[in-house]
Amino acid sequence: MTDRPEPIGPADPSRRRLLGAAVAGGAGLVAVPLAPIAFPEADAHASDPARQWAMVIDLRRCDGCKKCTDACQETHELPKSFEWIKVFEVTDDQGRRYFMPRPCFQCENAPCLRVCPVAATFRDEEGVVLVDQDKCIGCRMCMAACPYGARYFNYTDPPKPTHPFQHATPEFPVPQQKGTVGKCMFCVHRTEDGQLPACVEACGMKALWIGDLVEDVATNGDETVRLSRLIKDNDAFRYKEELGTQPRVWYIAGHGQDLDY
Amino acid sequence: MDARTRAEYVERAVWPIGRGDRNFWIAVVVLSALVAAGVFAWIYQLSNGLWVTGLNQKVSWGFYIINCVFFIGISYGGAITSAILRLTNAKWRAPLTRIAEATAVAALLVGAVFPIVDLGRPDRFLNVFLYAQVGSPIVWDVVAISTYAVASLVFLYLPLIPDMAVARDTLAPPPETVRPLLPEVAILRTPRSPVRARVLRGIYDALALGWKGTPAQERALARGIGIMAVLIIPLAVSVHSVLAWLFAVTVRAEWHSTIFAPLFVLGAMFSGVAAVIIVVAAMRKVYGLQRFITAKHFRYLSYLLVALGLAYVYFMVSEYLTEGYVFAEDTAPVLESLFTGAYAPAFWSFSLGGLVLPIVLAALPGRFPVARACVASALVIGGMWLKRFLIVVPGMANPVMPWDWGRYQPTWVEIAITTGAAAAIPLMLIVFFRFFPVMSVHEMEEVEAASEPSHAVPAAAFAGGAE
Numbered sequence: 001m002t003d004r005p006e007p008i009g010p011a012d013p014s015r016r017r018l019l020g021a022a023v024a025g026g027a028g029l030v031a032v033p034l035a036p037i038a039f040p041e042a043d044a045h046a047s048d049p050a051r052q053w054a055m056v057i058d059l060r061r062c063d064g065c066k067k068c069t070d071a072c073q074e075t076h077e078l079p080k081s082f083e084w085i086k087v088f089e090v091t092d093d094q095g096r097r098y099f100m101p102r103p104c105f106q107c108e109n110a111p112c113l114r115v116c117p118v119a120a121t122f123r124d125e126e127g128v129v130l131v132d133q134d135k136c137i138g139c140r141m142c143m144a145a146c147p148y149g150a151r152y153f154n155y156t157d158p159p160k161p162t163h164p165f166q167h168a169t170p171e172f173p174v175p176q177q178k179g180t181v182g183k184c185m186f187c188v189h190r191t192e193d194g195q196l197p198a199c200v201e202a203c204g205m206k207a208l209w210i211g212d213l214v215e216d217v218a219t220n221g222d223e224t225v226r227l228s229r230l231i232k233d234n235d236a237f238r239y240k241e242e243l244g245t246q247p248r249v250w251y252i253a254g255h256g257q258d259l260d261y
Numbered sequence: 262m263d264a265r266t267r268a269e270y271v272e273r274a275v276w277p278i279g280r281g282d283r284n285f286w287i288a289v290v291v292l293s294a295l296v297a298a299g300v301f302a303w304i305y306q307l308s309n310g311l312w313v314t315g316l317n318q319k320v321s322w323g324f325y326i327i328n329c330v331f332f333i334g335i336s337y338g339g340a341i342t343s344a345i346l347r348l349t350n351a352k353w354r355a356p357l358t359r360i361a362e363a364t365a366v367a368a369l370l371v372g373a374v375f376p377i378v379d380l381g382r383p384d385r386f387l388n389v390f391l392y393a394q395v396g397s398p399i400v401w402d403v404v405a406i407s408t409y410a411v412a413s414l415v416f417l418y419l420p421l422i423p424d425m426a427v428a429r430d431t432l433a434p435p436p437e438t439v440r441p442l443l444p445e446v447a448i449l450r451t452p453r454s455p456v457r458a459r460v461l462r463g464i465y466d467a468l469a470l471g472w473k474g475t476p477a478q479e480r481a482l483a484r485g486i487g488i489m490a491v492l493i494i495p496l497a498v499s500v501h502s503v504l505a506w507l508f509a510v511t512v513r514a515e516w517h518s519t520i521f522a523p524l525f526v527l528g529a530m531f532s533g534v535a536a537v538i539i540v541v542a543a544m545r546k547v548y549g550l551q552r553f554i555t556a557k558h559f560r561y562l563s564y565l566l567v568a569l570g571l572a573y574v575y576f577m578v579s580e581y582l583t584e585g586y587v588f589a590e591d592t593a594p595v596l597e598s599l600f601t602g603a604y605a606p607a608f609w610s611f612s613l614g615g616l617v618l619p620i621v622l623a624a625l626p627g628r629f630p631v632a633r634a635c636v637a638s639a640l641v642i643g644g645m646w647l648k649r650f651l652i653v654v655p656g657m658a659n660p661v662m663p664w665d666w667g668r669y670q671p672t673w674v675e676i677a678i679t680t681g682a683a684a685a686i687p688l689m690l691i692v693f694f695r696f697f698p699v700m701s702v703h704e705m706e707e708v709e710a711a712s713e714p715s716h717a718v719p720a721a722a723f724a725g726g727a728e
Contacts, residue, residue: 081318088664102662111512117399118385118392137388138311138381140321141399147512149661153321153381155312178310179381243512 052127052213053186053248055200056230057101058220060254061207064089064099071202075187077159077174082152084184085199101208103199104129104150104184105239105247112142112151120180122170127213127248128186130170136180143181147243151183186210196221213248266552270705273550274424274698275431284547285695292688299681302674303378311381313674319667320657324675325379327649328682330504330525331532332372333406334645335686337497338533339365340413342565347490353561355704356553359697360544361537362417367689368536369413371682373406378678398510401503409493409500416489418468422482423703425469432462461696501526508656514591515656518584524576531569532645535619535638538562540690542635548699559634563623566637570620577616594666595659604655607647615644 066087073082085103092098106129107113113121113129120135121142143151158176168174172189176182187197191210195201200208201221211218211227218227230236236250306313316323343361346354376399377383393400472478505525508516518524538559545554584592585600599608619637658667 086662088662090664115397115399115510117394117397117403118388119394120388120392135385135388135392136382137385139376139379139399140381141397141507143318143321144508144513144657145511147661149319152318153311153316155316156310181381245512 050126050214051191053106053188053191054127054211054213054218054227055103055106055186055249056209056211056218056227056236056252057249058207058209058234058252058254059098059100060252061205062087062099062101063205065204067202067204068101068199068208071198072184075174075190075198076176076182077161078176079156079159082176082182084150084152084182086149100251101199102148102150102239103186103249105148105245105249106186108246108248109244111145111147111245115141115145117141124171124188126188126191128188129183130185130188131173131180131182132170133168133173133177133180133182136177138179138181140181147240147245151181153181154178267705270553270700271427271702273548273553274700274702274705275428285691288691289688292684292691295684296681296688299678299684302677302681306378306674306678307383313672315669315671315675317667317669319660319665320654320669322379322653322657323669324671324679325375326507327646327653328679329372329375329379330649330653331646332368332375332682332686333500333504334372334525334529334649335533335536335642336365336368336372336413337501337526337529338531338535339363339368339537340416340493340497340533341530342534342537342562343416344490344493345565347486351561353558356550356700357537357541357558357562358420358704359417359699359701360541362413362420363690363693363697364537364540364686365413365533366417367686367693368533369406369410370689371685373410374682376402376406398503398507402500402507405496405500405503409496412489412493412496416486416493419482419486419489420701420703421697422468422470423472423474424698424701425465426472426474427702428698429462429465429469432458432465497529498526501529508652513656513659513661514589515584515595515659516652518580520576520580524573524580527569527573527576528645528648531566531573532642534562534566534569535641535645538566538634538638539642540687542631543687544690544694544699548694550700553700556630559631563630563634563637566634566641567620567624570616570623570641574616574620594663595655598655598659599651604651608651611644611647611651615640615647619644 064087068085069083069087072078072085073080076082076084078084085101088100088102090098090100106127108127110121110123110129113123117139118135118137120132120137121129122132123129138153140153143149143153154176155178157178161175166174168177171185171192173182173185187195187199190197196219197208197210200210200219203220206220206222209218209220209225209227209230211230213227216227218225218230230252231250234252234254236252238247238250241247314323339361343354343358343365345351346358346361377386380386389400389403502522502525505521509518509521511517541554541558541562545551581596585596588596598604619640622633622637622640625633654669658669660666
């Protein structure tokens, strides 16, 4: 009888315990069936991955040549209208022009990922948001949700693949599937082999940096630097930071552009 | 209600059963042709892909999403009208409820198709169940719409059960072996094609579920209808709320609004009541129900329309005032495009022609209440479609990267599918009311005696009437 706690308040302890158990049990009943089908982000950082990819884009260096876009389209065998990394020409308030390449930001709090009805969009262990085009139903809810316009719907059949027996996977989505959505995936098919993403490799101005948040390094193909220093020393910012999407892409301003987008 | 009115009511309600006349066939052929054109366009789209539409990378939602919201909204109005009339025990409801409930089902069946028409891979629609991710508004939609679909079918069917027994009796073979439930029905036993009569009779018999009108059956039916009338309201609210959240849970500033769900619910009721008015007016004319559906009914429905319209104006002002006052950087381009820019003609047509004008038309006292209610309703229906367009398309076209606006120009495919869908609703209703009583016979006791003789049709006009 020693395990029975002494009454500590006016309420009948057994009743309190019962209520507590009822609440806990009720919560459990609700939570248990939902747990496996809850937001897939829940276990984004569960494993201990080797890499967490990030990108830094140096707007001071970008000259708008669009070699990154071309290289991306070549690697992923995309038509010209599919600019997974798109170079915007921006004119600021003072009338100055600069260029802003926009890949997918691989948001940690990705709006596209939450709204997918079939979990065709998911995050891989290395923090890259991928699309399983074998699952995608083409509802385009993710395109409505993405605040950066980074997603592209395959209205038509993709160009004929160069390798006729190529089987598309989320990690190498070539050829794209008609009726489904595709987007930039940081070239995980290249990075896993130790290669740079196609856009980073193609950039003659060395304006694109691919980095790893775990090891805290970044490279543009020429130099290798500390990622955190690159971000901090250059006051790098994330686009539409206020939305809380936690993008994995930072921009270094420098043409005097207005930092407050 | 005197015996003569009763007899006329029953006659008007069940007369069309299993018959077809020239006008009926003309209407069926014309509407079927429109539906067939829509189906052809859909097949064309299925075999070619969504590039045949005007959708593009920026405006990736268009007519199909608009239509889904619009038609399901119409459905909601039918359900809510009937539920309100039943719950408030409005004595004048008997000739209206069946039409309202049938409109709800027909519009829903059309609206529920559009999410599938919109899919890039409709063949994978079942993935929504196989891999359902509960966090997705699309999954909420599928669950809410299918639940509501079942509920609205039950809501239509329950009050139909006793009428099925009546319909069965009208088709009884001339040697009267069965004593009909209603004495009036005996008069109506006119010869029809015996085979068709026998088949129909069998179907009605099955659907009547052995209805005999015993007190226990009456009690059970009343309880069932009462439960459904209460249930259908939160169900319909939930459907339109999740449709609104499809937009409101995104980070697009012009959609990310807390008022969206109630705004959508109100808009649905507003357009739905307008649709009920039009369908009621059409059925009244086609089936000669002027004696039972009078100007009074249209005035009451007009009041409902006006009340909902004023509430909608209030919600809309509340939305645009708070957003326009702040004029935040991300909503400003959309507001500008609506008020003064590219979408201004559509926006002001909707605001003035689809909102202010119909409210005035329906609210004013005076002559031609039926005609005014119909014109106002047609304006409301057109206006509310436009309003959904103004929610979806500028919201999509507004650049997320703030430098390039999207454009949207629907193609013939989208227009044909939309027209076909719009034609499918009257087609379904016309066919439905050729097989099921257009007015609830069972509830006729609650019909007040025709109080406005000026709208009554002379008894002589009823061929094969009570005399």
